[in-house]
Amino acid sequence: MEHHVNETGIRIPAWAERVADSLGAGPHVVVSGISVSGNIHAGNLREVLVAEAVANALRQRGEKVRFIFHADTIDPLRKIAPGIPQSYEEYIGHSLSHIPDPEGCHVSYAEHFLVPFEEALREMEMDIEVLRSHDLYERGVYTGVTSEAIEHTEELRGILQDVTNRKMPEHWSPYLPRASSGKLTGMRVLEHLPEQSSVVFADEDGWEDSADYSRGEGKLGWRVELAARWKALGVTFEPFGKDHTSRGGSTDTADRMAREVFHFPVPGRYEYEWIGLKGRGDMSSSRGIVLLPKDLLEIMPPDAVRRIILGRDPARRFDIDLEGGFPRFMDEYRAEAGEPYVPFAHLVTVAQTVGEDVDAAARMLRRGGYGEATRDMDKLAQDLRYARNWAGEWAPESMRLGLLAPAASQEAASRLDDEQRAYLREVSARLGAEMDGDTVQDVLYTTAIERGLKPKRAFAAVYRVLLGKSSGPKAGPFIAGLTLDQVTERFSL
Numbered sequence: 001m002e003h004h005v006n007e008t009g010i011r012i013p014a015w016a017e018r019v020a021d022s023l024g025a026g027p028h029v030v031v032s033g034i035s036v037s038g039n040i041h042a043g044n045l046r047e048v049l050v051a052e053a054v055a056n057a058l059r060q061r062g063e064k065v066r067f068i069f070h071a072d073t074i075d076p077l078r079k080i081a082p083g084i085p086q087s088y089e090e091y092i093g094h095s096l097s098h099i100p101d102p103e104g105c106h107v108s109y110a111e112h113f114l115v116p117f118e119e120a121l122r123e124m125e126m127d128i129e130v131l132r133s134h135d136l137y138e139r140g141v142y143t144g145v146t147s148e149a150i151e152h153t154e155e156l157r158g159i160l161q162d163v164t165n166r167k168m169p170e171h172w173s174p175y176l177p178r179a180s181s182g183k184l185t186g187m188r189v190l191e192h193l194p195e196q197s198s199v200v201f202a203d204e205d206g207w208e209d210s211a212d213y214s215r216g217e218g219k220l221g222w223r224v225e226l227a228a229r230w231k232a233l234g235v236t237f238e239p240f241g242k243d244h245t246s247r248g249g250s251t252d253t254a255d256r257m258a259r260e261v262f263h264f265p266v267p268g269r270y271e272y273e274w275i276g277l278k279g280r281g282d283m284s285s286s287r288g289i290v291l292l293p294k295d296l297l298e299i300m301p302p303d304a305v306r307r308i309i310l311g312r313d314p315a316r317r318f319d320i321d322l323e324g325g326f327p328r329f330m331d332e333y334r335a336e337a338g339e340p341y342v343p344f345a346h347l348v349t350v351a352q353t354v355g356e357d358v359d360a361a362a363r364m365l366r367r368g369g370y371g372e373a374t375r376d377m378d379k380l381a382q383d384l385r386y387a388r389n390w391a392g393e394w395a396p397e398s399m400r401l402g403l404l405a406p407a408a409s410q411e412a413a414s415r416l417d418d419e420q421r422a423y424l425r426e427v428s429a430r431l432g433a434e435m436d437g438d439t440v441q442d443v444l445y446t447t448a449i450e451r452g453l454k455p456k457r458a459f460a461a462v463y464r465v466l467l468g469k470s471s472g473p474k475a476g477p478f479i480a481g482l483t484l485d486q487v488t489e490r491f492s493l
């Protein structure tokens, strides 16, 4: 990947530098806005990472940058996401921040989905401010722009009709007051009282009520809010996915609203493409194709997550391969990061062989010729965890290993012929505790040749009694990583 590394060691991809170059002088406010109506998946993370890369490029240029994650917590629930009880139908139209957590573990529905994402951002050590829209409304951050929007209701309606080619309802208002039922949708705004920063409205049953928009008693409709938010937060850059930038989409309406109603310059933009999961399709909470950032952080370090999610160019569609292609991705990542090289596939073998025993892993790596990787034992422990988690969750069957228990090994051996059993007995007698991988490999091979046994059948016997498979990782280093007892116990047939 084309990139530069700045003084703090942060990698700035070339595309992000180009985007930053196209933005004017600062100070800059870089924002990424995401709905919290369901799981915030790795596809959503792509948007935040695009924004982060541009924010870093601006910082590198010496600009002052405020980097914001705007969580749409006040938005009304629109539909029931997969896994949410049907009884939640009653909350449709209510603010996500005002709906109970479906699993009861957080203070609201919004927090249930937002908190795990926030934790992932923290784990990635992202220099980002997380803002909750319900809190911004309650603190009065949107009071000015809300008043302005209501005053310009007719112009906003005109823009919406023009751009979307849809006729807006007669009583359309840019503002959605919250009724005493908790519902935001379906109210009719009757009067604006700018001095009291409130509106009078008729609720679902026609009863009159009022809402104070300086205290979060309602919100702007989503399309108007987008433009209003740019002004209220002073946004200078925001990335968007193609769902927003299509013709007649929310950026088309927001651009005109910003220029014609709010008199605020349209922020710089970057259109990113979606990512999919190889073999499963585009990521989508509503279709249940969900890969969470924390799933990724279980199998690779944060900077590898950045690399795999952004890809070479986030303007292009890309399928993440967490299965067969993943070891190669990790090898490329480590090589680029200048880390001591151990092929990821080998780490996966080691991790599955030694379990949680880091010292045993270090011995196995030293014997395999990867001693450099054992200098930082904390890092090694972490890398082994990544490898083990990957093996458990994503590895193709051919890479999944488990040393057979002695009884299962006996059972597997009963399917070998006499020649193969005799071969294993002889290998067992020749092996020594301090042999390294190459030496063991040599013993395995020469013993087969001397006995007139075809190497293919010899090695098949080895894999059969150790792993219950007909093939596996390179046998010499694998056996060298086991204790001599573990091997002789299974070879002395």
Ligand SMILES: [Zn+2]
Binding pocket: 101, 102, 103, 104, 105, 106, 111, 112
């Ligand atoms: Zn929860």
